[in-house]
Amino acid sequence: MVELCGGEGEGQIMLATELAQLRAMARELEAKMDPDRVAARELCRALASSVDRSIRLAASCFPPPEHPPPAAGNAGRDAAFKKRKGMAKVRRQVRVTSVQDTASLDDGLSWRKYGQKDILGAKYPRAYFRCTHRHTQGCNATKQVQRADGDPLLFDVVYLGDHTCGQAAVAAVAQRAPPEHAGQEQQRQSSLLAAGTEGIHQQVVAEPMEAAAPFLFTSTAAGGVDDGYFSFISPANSDCQFSSDFSAGSVGVDMDHEARFEDLFSNTLEFFQSEIHNL
DNA sequence: TAAATTTGACCAGG
DNA sequence: CCTGGTCAAATTTA
Numbered sequence: 211m212v213e214l215c216g217g218e219g220e221g222q223i224m225l226a227t228e229l230a231q232l233r234a235m236a237r238e239l240e241a242k243m244d245p246d247r248v249a250a251r252e253l254c255r256a257l258a259s260s261v262d263r264s265i266r267l268a269a270s271c272f273p274p275p276e277h278p279p280p281a282a283g284n285a286g287r288d289a290a291f292k293k294r295k296g297m298a299k300v301r302r303q304v305r306v307t308s309v310q311d312t313a314s315l316d317d318g319l320s321w322r323k324y325g326q327k328d329i330l331g332a333k334y335p336r337a338y339f340r341c342t343h344r345h346t347q348g349c350n351a352t353k354q355v356q357r358a359d360g361d362p363l364l365f366d367v368v369y370l371g372d373h374t375c376g377q378a379a380v381a382a383v384a385q386r387a388p389p390e391h392a393g394q395e396q397q398r399q400s401s402l403l404a405a406g407t408e409g410i411h412q413q414v415v416a417e418p419m420e421a422a423a424p425f426l427f428t429s430t431a432a433g434g435v436d437d438g439y440f441s442f443i444s445p446a447n448s449d450c451q452f453s454s455d456f457s458a459g460s461v462g463v464d465m466d467h468e469a470r471f472e473d474l475f476s477n478t479l480e481f482f483q484s485e486i487h488n489l
Numbered sequence: 490t491a492a493a494t495t496t497g498a499c500c501a502g503g
Numbered sequence: 504c505c506t507g508g509t510c511a512a513a514t515t516t517a
Contacts, residue, residue: 325508
């Protein structure tokens with residue numbers, strides 16, 4: 211049985227960690243901001259406090275370590291992940307939408323594509339990635355990227371398994387030290403792009419917690435890619451939907467409290483993005 | 490030339 | 504037997 215979620219306590223910690231990083235980034239940004247840009251600095255401060263509140267919320271609203279099995283309604287999809295024995299336990303799903311600026315989905319980890327499959331009933335193929343260090347470090351993390359049927363601007367990214375290689379740490383560091391060193395960044399990008407995730411910006415849909423969150427907002431330029439299936443780079447919604455709607459055939463993850471963060475996140479990120487865009 | 494991607498074949502579960 | 508996930512040879516890219 212696939213465990214959609216890790217331990218609750220762990221999830222709480224992970225979320226808190228993520229939020230703490232967000233806050234740190236906001237503060238760092240504020241510090242680096244041109245002093246003349248009062249409004250911008252103000253926004254950053256607001257962002258930091260908003261995240262701060264989120265952290266407190268996270269601490270208070272997580273339920274005690276008792277969690278019923280994941281909601282039904284995604285049995286079909288889930289079944290796919292139960293099949294193989296030795297299947298990774300951790301599953302996180304992220305919905306990604308491409309956006310105006312060149313930011314892209316880069317989780318700070320390096321992936322290698324090992325397959326692509328047409329999925330029954332789905333318009334677009336699903337791409338399979340594994341950690342580049344699978345052989346050198348025995349890292350079993352994998353991820354699947356698939357363009358959503360309904361909205362061409364959406365991608366479903368499913369992470370399976372944990373990185374046991376050094377990359378998780380690398381990712382954490384990368385989140386604090388953004389774009390300047392874009393060299394390697396772009397290489398990674400290319401593999402992602404080939405998977406059809408170019409131009410992506412947004413993430414997060416549902417994230418059964420556990421393990422270091424793999425997301426990172428970067429601003430690497432999206433290279434051109436011509437994968438017949440995924441060749442589009444499109445300016446799109448600038449809003450950050452922290453969508454927890456699984457109706458579009460996503461994973462159904464039973465996370466009540468997630469909704470509580472939705473607002474905070476969407477507000478905060480929206481905030482952050484539009485301001486950054488002006489800088 | 491090494492590393493990454495592509496793609497058809499193979500395998501396991503249902 | 505069908506489907507989704509993985510393998511691995513061939514091919515492409517850096």
